[in-house]
Amino acid sequence: MNYIALKMLMGDRGKYLGIVMGLTFASLIMTQQPAIFVGLMARSYSFITDLGLPDIWVMDRKVQFVDDIKPLQDTELYRVRGISGVEWAMPLYKGLIKARLSNGNFQTCNVIGLDDATLIGGPPEMLEGRLEDLRRSDGVIVDIDGAREKLAKPPATPGGQPVPLKVGDTLELNDRRAIVVGLAKVTRTFQSQPVVYTTYSRATTYAPRERKLLSFVLVKAKPGTDIPTLIQRIQDDTGLAAYSQEGFKKLTVDYFMQNTGIPINFGMSVALGFIVGAAIAGQTFYSFTLENLRQFGVLKAMGASNGTLLGMILLQAGLVGCTGYGLGVGLTSLFGWSMRNTILAFKFPWQLLVFSGVGVTLICVFAALISIRKVIKLEPATVFKG
Template sequence: MSLTFTLASRNLFHDRLRLVATLVGVVFSVVLVMIQMGLFLGFGRMVTTMIDHASADIWIVPRGAKCFEDPSMLDVKLRDKVASIEGVASAVPLIVGFSDWRLDNGEMTPIFIVGADLRDQMLQPWNVVEGRVDALSQGGAVAIDRSYFDRLGAAGLGSTAEIRGRRVKVVALTDGIRSFTTTPYIFVDLKSARLYTGTFPERASSIAVRLKPGADREEVIRALRAQVGDVEVLSSAEFRSRSRSFWLFGTGAGAALFAGALLGVIVGTVIVAQTLYSSTKDHLSEFATLRAMGSSNRYIYNVIIYQALLNAVAGFVIAGAIGAAVVQLTARSALPIVITPWLIVALLVLTVTMCVASGLGAIIRVIRIDPATVFMR
């Protein structure tokens, strides 16, 4: 095995320019797939950020609601029925919706209001770096993320603006709560949310349900579905899955990301296959000599496969370093790239498969060599 590996590495590093071209193909393919899939994972996390940070076990939403941001409304009186179900600890109505943020100079930008009763602590700002969440109970108080300072014309705590003609003041700042639609999230209390979104007092966007310790979630869900009527009762996992499916596949965003990843695989495989084939073709006389000396086909195949594996490992290491740098650079961007351990493993398998598959073309060329050609030179 060591002799085979030595021959493969020497053959590979003999023409360094060709080696660089091969590695460029591998790195380009892996980085492109990594970034596309990292965007897919990052997008998938961002679309469910509110669901993930809410302390709800069950969600009651209007029938047909596709995601947390869905503008549909339900009757807030359902809260009393929900609270009466055995195993329910609390039922909290939430108000969400789009509004407008107007600066003193008249400039306006769209915003997304998130409102809940702060006493229940069902959904409130997290990663608060300045100010206090309980200050949101004051009239006209809002919490914003500091990554949206430029969009909102804010400079920090105490900044002011208008929402639907009502004066508001920033009393809390968060770090890292970004919207996948680039529309800033604005946290307020439930009463203010109704004013800023124009929601009637008897309506709510959803009802978040927290269960008592030890309660059977599935049993509570069945009881709720039998009691609440023409709405949908979803576990947090179901609501999260529905939201991801809508934004990733219902809007075509997921298909575009997958198409980019597939393009990377195709382009990278073609480049690597062409380079490996060309390299093998340039060394046909050496392979013919090995066959004339009695080397088995298996030995020669192993040399070619080892070359492909060396390309895969070297290319993956370089691509991994580039990917790590990209993750750091996008960590605070509007759409951070997320690379998980299973994605790294999958990319390693993909890289090895791509390079080995590319080497098959070279193997097919080699097995057609007539060993007698070495004596004709």
């Protein structure tokens, strides 16, 4: 009976391909769009991920996400260092500063100021130069994507390719000279702005003059110290906010989820893909069933039970579902691979495979149910009338 079910399904190539294409489209939308959404959310806290050494981030209580800087007084650093359970606490500057390029244009950069002595908080991967080179006069390290794109020098010839920034080139940050001493690989930020690393003392000279310039205090707990307990102790003793790495990531993601239209926009795309896929697959599968009612009726007249016919329809729905799901996921993976070196955000965790699999399963169940109802109510005698 399974062989007969498959022969019936593939006998009409047009309808078979129509069902598969509908499910492929649904699977593609239900994996590609969430993958882009997850990639965007991951970029919103990419700076926290790249800076993986500290256990705790200390900041002003009004900070809502990682780029919402509320500067602290430098004396807060020493208050945090004096708390029991803190192995070390280091300052970190993070701010947006305009860089003047060689052609006179301006480009806003994320400038990161690291502790002068330890350079804790540096880029995760150096491509050229050394982190210690930041101690050289006016030294800065630029991320490779920014050096190739937004900070690149104008083409040497009209219509040519921009010339990437390289070690030894100079920039102007807030009318002060900066010499590129290294190139690093960092995760793109949410706004994909160039990232420039320098020392904390130099970053405060680049920044516009303010009374408070300390963005974050990075804290490492002593071995054996309970992180949640230390966080609560820092909050009680200083009156500042303190988060673990995961807690700070969650704070950032929650802000974007609650205060931007990104989740709604991507959610509507996924819902549209599900609805269109269900409509195409359901209508085509139902039409296929109607055209094969005579065959089902003959089988029923020959003694096939409703359970047997139900199994045949489920087998047909399962086959087209697996085929469409596999093609959709494959196309999504191919899309992500082709976009790996572009500015597009894309992240494909295994949970999305489960999500799209459940979605395709629901579509197949819907398509099967509307067909099963017709077959179950079929009277074998009607097949031989006329």
